[in-house]
Amino acid sequence: MREHDYEDYSDFEDSFDEEPARRVRQVYEGPAPDRSGRLTEGERVRLARLRDDAYTETELPDGADRWTTWDSAEPGPHPTPDWVVTDLGAVDTELGVLKTGKEADVHLLRRGLPGTDGVLLAAKRYRSDEHKLFHRDAGYLEGRRMRRSREMRAMANRSSFGRNLIAEQWAVAEFAALSRLWTIGAPVPYPVQRNGTELLLEFLGDADGAAAPRLAQLRPEPDELADLWAQATAALELLAVQGVAHGDLSAYNLLVHEGHLMVIDLPQVVDLVANPGGHEFLTRDVRNLAGWFHARGLPEHVTAADDLVEALTFAAGLG
Template sequence: MTLSPPFHPGSPEPAGTRFTLDFTATDDLDESTQRWTTYWDVERLCRGPEPAPGWVVADRAAVDTELGVLKTGKEADVFLLERAVPGTPGVVMAAKRYRSPEHRTFHRSATYTEGRRMRSTRSTRALEKGTRFGREVAAGQWASSEWEALRELWLAGVPVPYPVQIDGTEILMELVVDPESPDLAPAPRLAATRPDPERLRSYVEQVRDLLGALARRGIAHGDLSPYNVLAAGERLVVIDLPQVVDIVANPTGTDFLLRDCRNMATWFTRRGLAVDAEDLFAEVLAQAY
């Protein structure tokens, strides 16, 4: 805004329009709930695929603010985190953080990772012995595995949350919301929904497509159930991907795929739409070879 008439230092303040400077200081953060954005602190391959969606906040002046816990688990907790430039609208993301060695118990069987290889023999031995260092390696291994799966599947068009970045054992990703809720609340797990017959049929076809898309890439989810599929209105989104299984290199890979099919078929059948797990398995497995 320009002052009129022109104002010069030392002269009386003119009557009329006054200029007020309004700003927000960003030097002082509440260290208990805030931090400067870490988006540019990580390497390029630790940021999400390009082009990034328009909602991703990449401004170096952005601040990350903790909003609370979304979900707790044995291996990782998921928090709500807002990233915004002070004074402007931001975006709320899901921050998945794998637990520290003192506060977690990794219960995932080593059979998930058969067929995977680690470069460091020291890390391999530590994992096998279950030492503190081994548990730290395990946390990093699961976080890295989930990050790579999210990137690969997002680029392939599979319905997963967009992965924003990974920093150590923290993954920031898209917060999947329910577009049919008045306040765009986080999408519920499929297990918590009661879809009508038409939507139930749509969900079955989406699950078929999802399982097939994974199989064509030579992998199975490994722990698929209605508890790690989100119902975002008419659309299903799969989450919790650290244990993806190579169904070719892993000797028990097809067993995991069969279990995934049975878990989903059982849920649909209980909701009133019969799905034969063996037929679903055969249909999906045929796409893997």
Template sequence: MSDLFPVPPAPASDPEALHYVETDDLAPGQRWSTWDDVGVLAGPEPWPDWVVTSDAAVDTELGVLKTGKEADVFLLERADAHAGVVLAAKRYRGLDHRMFSRDAGYTEGRRMRNSRDRRAAAKGTRHGRAVEAGQWAAAEFACLSRFWSVGLPVPYPVQLDGTELLMELITLEDGSGAPRLAQTRPAPPLLEAYWEQLVEAMRGMAALGLAHGDLSAFNLLAADDRLVMIDLPQAVDVVANPQGMEYLARDCRNVTTWFRARGLDVDAEELLADLLACAF
């Protein structure tokens, strides 16, 4: 991306490796915590109190949360003798298993620092495709880190290890996973509150010169009375990306269409003008 939104380089090791430890001390589906592994990037400080940083912690696979075209999300518990937390482990598909059908449009304006990696990606070599998969994970980690640091409603990014991104699991008050906004039917007062939160979040992104790039009711979680934005690997710089303005306008159309269909009088053009005023 542009200097407004730097993307950390993917680790030099194979970005698809998850570094599971084979030892008699651990059961199948477990590994030692990768928090302190070489090449692993930790989330922004100050770290939330619930983040488990102990060297003695164990990661335990709990199953699949969601499958997608570009990545699958799993539930993973990280715990030691004193504390534990369930995280969302988003694992990007690499090589020929990923299906980013619009890579070129989203990545215009981004820069891959390593010249060898740039050449390999351009040629579509095995190494190049692996690097590209790592770059998408790195882009989402960088975006989540920056947004969380300025107070925007996104999951806290715990760490990045190649193509595996560990992040906060967004839940309801009863501990169950928060549904996507598209799955809910909020009453009018809550619908209006959701809209106000969404507009503020979009203004915050616009003030950074960024658009979500694929915003819709399917990329928003309804966590009781608050909205949380997810799925951010394709966030675009509205200035550096030649299509940035169109992505921003499409975000506006997508969200206003959903809210209008549920009775809220909102307008995509008015929202776009509001966001442009924040961006420039």
């Protein structure tokens, strides 16, 4: 299993010279930064790569939007699935928006060699300056610390640079969590790569680009409902054994793909030991989920939230 360091950040320069970028945009109509303010190193590298493409190419094959970013990104865990396109001659084509959210938007993207069907991916892109505070981020960030006091102050003050840092930290945290959980067989999408604040993930849906439905959208029959509850509790136990809780679990961030319950949206994954509020997050996850299943018809003695919290606490080694 690969270990990921949440604190592994490169040095950050104090300023970003916008004038050369402005000239590039005016002459070549190259890409602009996603966010204003000083850029994190990951975002700077991503933007430089896109600007290099703007300088060297006037038109991409098959009407694509960019060359593959595989060679400049952090790859997902091994073994890499056969369906992942790693050829550096591949191109990425934007197909639309799958989901918008407070912290990130998810886009549908096709990656493949020119002239081939390629593979569909979900591109999750974190934003910062549009939102002054990430959703309840103060509690989730407990236990995650950066090495430099300057970055910590910027994040605490929610300066433009600080929000850029938080966006990148969320991306790093989610990629690390997905990599760790996928490696142990948890029901999560395969994390293909991370490039700055963009994650490319396995697309859960059909070949036509229709995304798998959220659990909240379904009205399962009794047998299916019982099976999905069993899958949900098994997933919670897998996370607990790893010493973590989802942190924001509900029927809205569980997908049902080909009969399998899949856990998504994991940037706020909570360390049950390091985070002082870990037990509270775990309890809320369980109660949210148990409440939904009970409301859809499962008996209360089956969904018994307090018993499940106790069992998960024991599984995490905290009982």
